[in-house]
Amino acid sequence: MTPEPHALPDLVRELHRQATPWLPAGQGTRLHWGPPVQPGPGQERPTIVSTARLNRVLEHAAGDFTVTVEAGLPLQHLQQALAEQRQWLPLDWPWGSSADGLGAGTVGGLVARGMAGGLRQRHLGVRDQLIGIGLLRTDGTAARAGGKVVKNVAGYDLMRLLTGSWGSLALITELTLRTMPLPPQRRGLLLQGEPQQLEPLRRRLLAAALGPELLDWWSAPLGEAAGQPPLPGLLLGLASVSGEAIADHLAAIGADAESAGLRRQELDPERLEALRAVALGPDQGSGPDPLPPAAAGPRTGRWLLRLGVLPAEAAALLADPLLAGLRLSLAAGSGLGLAWAEASQLPAYRVEALRRRCRALGGQLTVLEQPASAGLPAWEDAPSRPLIEAVKRQFDPLQQLARGRLPGVQAS
Amino acid sequence: MPSASPSASSPDLQAGARGSGVASRGRSSFDWGAIERRLRALLPAKAVVARRQELLAYDCDGLTLHRHQPPLVVLPETTEQVAAVVRLCAELGVPFVARGNGTGLSGGAVAESEALVIATSRMRRVLAVDLANQRVTVQPGVINSWVTRAVAGDGFYYAPDPSSQQVCSIGGNVAENSGGVHCLKYGVTSNHVLELEVVLPDGTVTTLGGSLPEQPALDLRGLFIGSEGTLGIATAITLRLLRAPESVAVLLADFASMEAAGEAVRAVTAAGVLPAGMEIMDNFTVNAVDDLFGHDEYPRDAAAVLLIELDGQEREVAAAVDLAGQLCRTAGARSVRQASDAADRALLWKGRKSAFAAVGRITPTYYVQDGVVPRTALPRVLAAIERLSRRYGLPVANVFHAGDGNLHPLILYRADEPGVEQRVSELGAEILRLCIEAGGSITGEHGVGSDKRCYMDWMFAPEDLATMQLVRRAFDPDGLANPGKIFPTPRSCGESARRVAVLREEGVELPQPVVAF
Ligand SMILES: Cc1cc2nc3c(=O)[nH]c(=O)nc-3n(C[C@H](O)[C@H](O)[C@H](O)COP(=O)(O)OP(=O)(O)OC[C@H]3O[C@@H](n4cnc5c(N)ncnc54)[C@H](O)[C@@H]3O)c2cc1C
Numbered sequence: 017m018t019p020e021p022h023a024l025p026d027l028v029r030e031l032h033r034q035a036t037p038w039l040p041a042g043q044g045t046r047l048h049w050g051p052p053v054q055p056g057p058g059q060e061r062p063t064i065v066s067t068a069r070l071n072r073v074l075e076h077a078a079g080d081f082t083v084t085v086e087a088g089l090p091l092q093h094l095q096q097a098l099a100e101q102r103q104w105l106p107l108d109w110p111w112g113s114s115a116d117g118l119g120a121g122t123v124g125g126l127v128a129r130g131m132a133g134g135l136r137q138r139h140l141g142v143r144d145q146l147i148g149i150g151l152l153r154t155d156g157t158a159a160r161a162g163g164k165v166v167k168n169v170a171g172y173d174l175m176r177l178l179t180g181s182w183g184s185l186a187l188i189t190e191l192t193l194r195t196m197p198l199p200p201q202r203r204g205l206l207l208q209g210e211p212q213q214l215e216p217l218r219r220r221l222l223a224a225a226l227g228p229e230l231l232d233w234w235s236a237p238l239g240e241a242a243g244q245p246p247l248p249g250l251l252l253g254l255a256s257v258s259g260e261a262i263a264d265h266l267a268a269i270g271a272d273a274e275s276a277g278l279r280r281q282e283l284d285p286e287r288l289e290a291l292r293a294v295a296l297g298p299d300q301g302s303g304p305d306p307l308p309p310a311a312a313g314p315r316t317g318r319w320l321l322r323l324g325v326l327p328a329e330a331a332a333l334l335a336d337p338l339l340a341g342l343r344l345s346l347a348a349g350s351g352l353g354l355a356w357a358e359a360s361q362l363p364a365y366r367v368e369a370l371r372r373r374c375r376a377l378g379g380q381l382t383v384l385e386q387p388a389s390a391g392l393p394a395w396e397d398a399p400s401r402p403l404i405e406a407v408k409r410q411f412d413p414l415q416q417l418a419r420g421r422l423p424g425v426q427a428s
Numbered sequence: 429m430p431s432a433s434p435s436a437s438s439p440d441l442q443a444g445a446r447g448s449g450v451a452s453r454g455r456s457s458f459d460w461g462a463i464e465r466r467l468r469a470l471l472p473a474k475a476v477v478a479r480r481q482e483l484l485a486y487d488c489d490g491l492t493l494h495r496h497q498p499p500l501v502v503l504p505e506t507t508e509q510v511a512a513v514v515r516l517c518a519e520l521g522v523p524f525v526a527r528g529n530g531t532g533l534s535g536g537a538v539a540e541s542e543a544l545v546i547a548t549s550r551m552r553r554v555l556a557v558d559l560a561n562q563r564v565t566v567q568p569g570v571i572n573s574w575v576t577r578a579v580a581g582d583g584f585y586y587a588p589d590p591s592s593q594q595v596c597s598i599g600g601n602v603a604e605n606s607g608g609v610h611c612l613k614y615g616v617t618s619n620h621v622l623e624l625e626v627v628l629p630d631g632t633v634t635t636l637g638g639s640l641p642e643q644p645a646l647d648l649r650g651l652f653i654g655s656e657g658t659l660g661i662a663t664a665i666t667l668r669l670l671r672a673p674e675s676v677a678v679l680l681a682d683f684a685s686m687e688a689a690g691e692a693v694r695a696v697t698a699a700g701v702l703p704a705g706m707e708i709m710d711n712f713t714v715n716a717v718d719d720l721f722g723h724d725e726y727p728r729d730a731a732a733v734l735l736i737e738l739d740g741q742e743r744e745v746a747a748a749v750d751l752a753g754q755l756c757r758t759a760g761a762r763s764v765r766q767a768s769d770a771a772d773r774a775l776l777w778k779g780r781k782s783a784f785a786a787v788g789r790i791t792p793t794y795y796v797q798d799g800v801v802p803r804t805a806l807p808r809v810l811a812a813i814e815r816l817s818r819r820y821g822l823p824v825a826n827v828f829h830a831g832d833g834n835l836h837p838l839i840l841y842r843a844d845e846p847g848v849e850q851r852v853s854e855l856g857a858e859i860l861r862l863c864i865e866a867g868g869s870i871t872g873e874h875g876v877g878s879d880k881r882c883y884m885d886w887m888f889a890p891e892d893l894a895t896m897q898l899v900r901r902a903f904d905p906d907g908l909a910n911p912g913k914i915f916p917t918p919r920s921c922g923e924s925a926r927r928v929a930v931l932r933e934e935g936v937e938l939p940q941p942v943v944a945f
């Protein structure tokens with residue numbers, strides 16, 4: 017269902033009256049990620065309520081560096097609108113987008129998933145950009161939290177609660193986000209070699225006076241997919257008001273890299289963007305992508321894994337044979353990344369072993385996409401599971417929303 | 429500030445459990461003597477404070493006019509002890525109030541109704557330092573500046589730096605989501621917390637967040653931060669550390685109008701220079717500082733003095749200083765000074781750092797308001813504050829975080845002037861009203877506590893507050909954790925004098941006497 021904005025509250029109230037299970041959605045580009053959503057009794061598939069018609073920029077306060085949008089606004093449209101004022105939302109396109117953001121889905125979807133890419137290094141995550149939220153509760157009550165100013169501690173931070181809630185608590189209808197001026201100067205560098213050779217460089221780059229805007233580990237297969245030698249690498253992005261500062265830094269790093277025996281390639285802004293686009297995986301954004309029918313389960317014969325390890329352990333992860341064949345891009349500062357592979361390349365037991373390995377390295381692994389037959393839990397129980405369930409009961413007493421998909425609770 | 433209502437209390441609380449501390453011991457619904465004995469059995473010697481004389485130290489926070497002496501205070505040292513105390517509270521239905529170092533400015537750490545105060549002042553251990561992963565884990569009573577001190581030798585620091593950082597606790601920072609001068613570039617507490625160990629109001633211990641900034645779980649860590657002690661007690665906190673900047677520069681510009689200063693702030697931000705901080709002092713403050721120093725540190729006719737701090741790589745900072753200086757002049761700065769070495773920087777900062785002291789010489793007392801407006805509304809709102817100040821006959825000094833629109837108007841008054849507190853309250857409320865009308869907030873960093881709960885429904889609709897209460901019910905179904913804070917209740921707000929004054933002013937007809945709504 018893709019209701020007009022004015023019809024939405026009535027629709028939600030009606031679903032509540034009937035106790036119908038439903039799944040909040042944006043454009044539905046990534047509804048199949050994560051645990052399958054259970055349909056209600058007598059339903060073949062869960063009802064999907066899309067915000068696609070809530071797609072306006074409500075207010076871009078350019079001088080205040082904030083923007084308020086309806087949740088169904090495509091992220092690509094938002095970035096285009098901001099770019100006209102030389103501003104942007106400092107966030108990566110989600111995995112599966114094309115280089116120009118086609119297929120990136122909606123802003124509401126981005127928030128509901130709450131996953132940030134390499135730009136987190138400088139700009140932090142989705143949750144850190146969100147300053148206000150409007151939502152529709154399952155009983156049709158409209159509510160807000162936060163506001164339109166960048167600093168505000170009045171009331172509970174429902175922005176963070178809803179970020180990464182995967183549609184399990186409420187339908188997000190409106191968002192206010194902070195924006196940034198587009199960086200005046202940007203350059204990049206790709207370093208390639210063995211993980212143990214790269215590790216000292218990683219430490220140096222993170223500790224450098226000119227901190228990276230992004231610094232991502234790349235696995236050898238990802239390098240290869242980008243037309244580079246099949247070696248692990250570090251992709252560095254720098255942004256500054258000073259072109260000289262960037263040039264100085266690149267020269268110093270280049271010298272270090274050379275003495276460490278690493279391959280290196282300086283990147284102009286276009287080349288840097290092109291490489292980053294390779295790390296978004298196969299482009300899914302080119303064709304028309306109607307709401308996929310398979311919200312109730314994975315639709316691809318592919319693995320897509322969200323994984324994380326303590327930052328100092330990433331080199332060990334990269335060197336691990338368990339990672340063989342996987343394309344992986346992992347933010348060096350935060351330790352969070354994505355890995356993907358065709359179903360045939362990766363048996364399920366290896367993903368389970370990888371999950372254990374990530375845990376041993378201080379992190380975790382979430383299965384976003386998996387072959388239909390694999391049957392792995394998308395995520396495991398969080399230590400605060402009882403509290404998560406208590407919050408869920410308060411927000412969704414009839415258990416209508418995204419049944420079977422509650423972050424922090426392993427689906428049984 | 430005078431309290432909204434001296435006997436405010438949560439409706440969740442059992443009947444009879446109201447009243448203000450010791451004063452009401454006579455008709456107390458709890459047997460504090462028995463509770464004290466149970467607590468002594470759970471805790472080490474000297475961890476239970478029950479003597480009147482000693483309890484005095486806990487009767488207020490930084491807002492010294494809200495005073496309520498608690499019946500008992502405990503000083504646990506470990507998570508297990510906190511959990512045991514909270515379990516006992518849950519068993520007996522006794523409310524509790526967490527307390528850090530009591531520097532809060534919204535009355536948050538004060539037990540208004542009969543409640544046990546659980547202070548973290550003996551939980552001051554740094555539990556783990558992990559420099560390879562740029563993080564540190566501390567107990568909640570650790571003082572903010574100690575975190576940086578523990579890691580500065582290795583070139584790291586903890587970014588959120590409230591002005592109270594020498595005395596406020598990390599637990600209090602987490603509860604208030606505290607900011608600081610440098611939060612423009614580096615963010616507030618919430619942007620720097622990875623993991624929290626929390627004792628929930630039923631006494632169970634849980635972990636919110638985790639070792640990585642994103643978890644495949646509802647972000648209850650983010651929800652807990654800023655919850656002002658109403659969702660439980662944080663007993664261990666893992667913080668992100670940042671690398672200390674290589675180079676820092678300070679720029680000081682003065683302007684003939686607040687509009688021009690505001691334009692400079694806008695232009696600098698739009699140019700892609702992200703300063704670590706931007707602070708403005710208004711004409712009143714400038715004169716107070718000049719008086720304090722005994723010479724004209726700043727031109728006395730300056731409508732605004734703007735301080736910009738820039739940090740980062742040396743060449744980058746040099747470029748940013750040039751650019752920012754130029755933009756200030758274009759915006760109309762009459763003079764621009766700059767400094768790079770530490771001594772010169774301190775000189776430029778000196779006036780700003782002395783501002784409160786300077787203002788404090790004019791009258792013995794002042795009230796610090798905390799409100800936020802969109803950056804572009806600053807000149808307009810400041811002009812309106814000046815008009816209000818004249819109307820109320822109370823001087824207001826403005827020193828504020830210009831980069832994020834966070835105002836801290838200081839309302840100056842003499843406490844011995846009859847009826848003055850009422851006027852101060854009303855002026856404070858009207859300033860918040862201006863902030864809301866400009867699209868802002870009633871608090872940017874000091875929290876709602878008891879001081880501002882009666883303004884929450886100026887900013888939020890009943891449905892918004894009801895939705896926030898869902899969270900409260902999930903964490904604390906019995907309403908034992910810091911009852912009565914943040915949310916307006918008929919009892920605490922129905923008769924609030926300042927609220928009535930402002931509503932009347934707006935022409936709202938109020939019944940006489942005002943009844944609860
Ligand atoms: C001179 C001065 C300057 C200040 N400058 C700033 C500033 O620049 N920026 C800013 O943001 N604030 C500022 N403040 C306000 C204050 O310092 C902060 O709010 C600080 O975080 C409070 O810490 P505290 O340890 O004193 O907490 P307290 O005042 O003891 O408690 C504050 C709140 O936190 C709760 N709490 C305390 N510990 C815990 C815990 N472990 N778990 C759960 N809840 C807990 C309490 O219940 C209470 O609601 C200033 C205050 C003063 C007096």
